[in-house]
Structure formats: structure tokens, C-alpha cells
Amino acid sequence: MTPVNELKDRRSLARAITLVESTRDDDRRQSEKLLERLLPHTGGAVRIGISGAPGVGKSTFIEAFGLHLTGQGKSVAVFAVDPSSRRGGGSILGDKTRMEKLSRDPNAYIRPSPAGTTLGGVSRRTRECLLLAEAAGFDVVLVETVGVGQSETAVADMTDLFVLLASPGGGDDLQGIKRGVMELADLVIVTKADGDLLPASRRAVADYRAALHLMRPKHPGLAPKVMAVSSLEGFGIALAWDEMTKMRAGIDLGRLRAEQSRRWFWSEVQMLIGEAVAREAAGLEDAVARGAALPYAAAREVVERLVLPRDVFSPDAGEGDRDAAPSVTRD
Numbered sequence: 001m002t003p004v005n006e007l008k009d010r011r012s013l014a015r016a017i018t019l020v021e022s023t024r025d026d027d028r029r030q031s032e033k034l035l036e037r038l039l040p041h042t043g044g045a046v047r048i049g050i051s052g053a054p055g056v057g058k059s060t061f062i063e064a065f066g067l068h069l070t071g072q073g074k075s076v077a078v079f080a081v082d083p084s085s086r087r088g089g090g091s092i093l094g095d096k097t098r099m100e101k102l103s104r105d106p107n108a109y110i111r112p113s114p115a116g117t118t119l120g121g122v123s124r125r126t127r128e129c130l131l132l133a134e135a136a137g138f139d140v141v142l143v144e145t146v147g148v149g150q151s152e153t154a155v156a157d158m159t160d161l162f163v164l165l166a167s168p169g170g171g172d173d174l175q176g177i178k179r180g181v182m183e184l185a186d187l188v189i190v191t192k193a194d195g196d197l198l199p200a201s202r203r204a205v206a207d208y209r210a211a212l213h214l215m216r217p218k219h220p221g222l223a224p225k226v227m228a229v230s231s232l233e234g235f236g237i238a239l240a241w242d243e244m245t246k247m248r249a250g251i252d253l254g255r256l257r258a259e260q261s262r263r264w265f266w267s268e269v270q271m272l273i274g275e276a277v278a279r280e281a282a283g284l285e286d287a288v289a290r291g292a293a294l295p296y297a298a299a300r301e302v303v304e305r306l307v308l309p310r311d312v313f314s315p316d317a318g319e320g321d322r323d324a325a326p327s328v329t330r331d
């Protein structure tokens, strides 16, 4: 895809991502403007979410899969939603050793997730990073997350396809995967289908097929697929891409993405309200704790402060409006 001029090189993309991830107020305003400008140039990538338990083989799969795609002349961006500080700050940076070739591939871009952010924060910015990658012309965007329920939902909600990697332990591991997560999957890929693990991986494929058969499909009329790969031997990698392409062609993408945008919008509304409430309430909370204000009255004041136009509270608003705002503290 053709990149927009201002994101043509990696350095400018990296800078834009840093801006988007920044929590500073002025950066936030700047990144909003940037994203608004870029919005018409987004939406062109195949967005794929990849999830699975620690050690299942995500990084190794992304390395093999990414190289397969770049080998076909496609460009690939990789982001991670890391819900915990499990790997400390570095996140997939350390994984670059597992994705060594891909990270050196000129047609690939691997971005470690920012450290120390909450899930809400990470996924909120990862969505925006995904848009940046699209404006930068990437053909495929992979969003990786380690499985902990909440993060999988967030990733499934920003991608066209959600791929669940499962270990060849099969039935036993099936217990460990939450039903809700299985229901998100468009494709279940059993990893490590090689050597001694080959028979186990075959059984696992059958187990997952049986389990999925009992579940309601995510997209009506489009049953999720189960297959096995060996990222180390390259077995099944090309087929995985073919399956994803087929699945994606069967999905009403316009509708899916519109629904995702709606949910994203509402979650932003909720998060912004939450943040505004927290800001307004901070001082009053102490007053409540000290017994200087009633919880209900303080809560009402917080809401009124948020709902009433700001200038009502400014000293020169006039008309005695200031008095209309109740003051619940008595210090």
C-alpha cells in the first residue's frame, strides 16, 4: 500500500507512535490532530490478532509467519498488547531475539509495547498505532497478546481475525483456555507440530475441533478452523495465511469494523468520564475520609462540576452562579 508522505520512513513512523503513546496533554492534542489527518489513509491493512498462553510459540510463529508474508512482497507491522508487566518494560523487545530475522527484515516493523500502562491504556494506544501503521502503508498488521482474558477481548476487538495459538497438549490444555476466549477465535492453530510432538498435535487438532463444534460461531455461518503448524520447520505456515485470507473474505468487514469503532468510541467515552471523575473527585475524597464532607453530597458535587459548563464556576461568570454550585466541604 502507498504510505502517506509523512510516515514514509521508519523513523517518522516510530516518532508518530511515540507521540501517540505519550500521556502528556500537549502530545495527546498533537496526536489527535495527526490521527484525524491520517484517518482517510487508514483501514487498508489485514488486521490479525494473535494470542496464546506463555510459551505456546507466539513469537516463533510470528517470526515464521511474518517472513512468509514479507517473502510474498507484503509489509508487516507487529504490535503487542501486554496486559501485565510480566516481562518488565522491554516486552517484545526481548523477543526480538525470537524474531531475529523478521526484526531485520526491511519490510517488517516490530514495535515493543509501552511499559507500565494499564490494559485500557495499552489497547487504547495500540488501536491508534495500528492506524498509524496503516497510514504508513503496511499490508498486514499483527497484534500479539499473551492470554489473560481481558487482553484477548481487546485484541479481538481491534482486528479482522483473531487467531488463538494452542499447545499440542490438546485436551489437557483445553481446560486452561477460557470458553470466552475460544469463542473469539476465527482460527485455532496448534503449534509445535513436529518431532515427538507431532502425534500430540494431531490429537489436539481433533480435540479443538470437537470443542469448537459445540460453540456458537463468532460469525454466523462461518465456522472457525483448526489446524496445526510447526513454526520451526515451516509446516502449515503458508496454509495458515491461506486460511486467514479465506476466512476474512467470508466476513462482512465493513460491518465488523463499524461495530468495533462504535465499541471503541463508547469505551473512550467511559474512560474519559472515568478520568475526569477521578480528577474532580481527588480533593473531595480526602474531605470525605476526614469526615469533613458527606459521601453522597461530595459525589453529587463531583457530578455537578462535570455536568455544569465550566465557566459557571469561574469567578467572573457573574449572575451569582457561583453560589448555585453547592459546596459540600466544610473545612
Ligand SMILES: Nc1nc2c(ncn2[C@@H]2O[C@H](COP(=O)(O)OP(=O)(O)OP(=O)(O)O)[C@@H](O)[C@H]2O)c(=O)[nH]1
Pocket: 052, 053, 054, 055, 056, 057, 058, 059, 060, 061, 095, 098, 146, 191, 192, 193, 194, 195, 197, 229, 230, 231, 232, 233
Ligand atoms: N518443537 C517446536 N518448538 C517450538 C515451536 N515454536 C516454538 N517453539 C518453542 O517453544 C518455546 C516458546 O516459544 P516462544 O515463541 O517464545 O513462545 P511465546 O508464546 O512467544 O512465549 P511468551 O513470549 O513467553 O509468551 C521456545 O523454546 C521455542 O523454541 C515449534 O514450531 N516447534
Ligand SMILES: [Mg+2]
Pocket: 058, 059, 060, 095, 098
Ligand atoms: Mg513471545
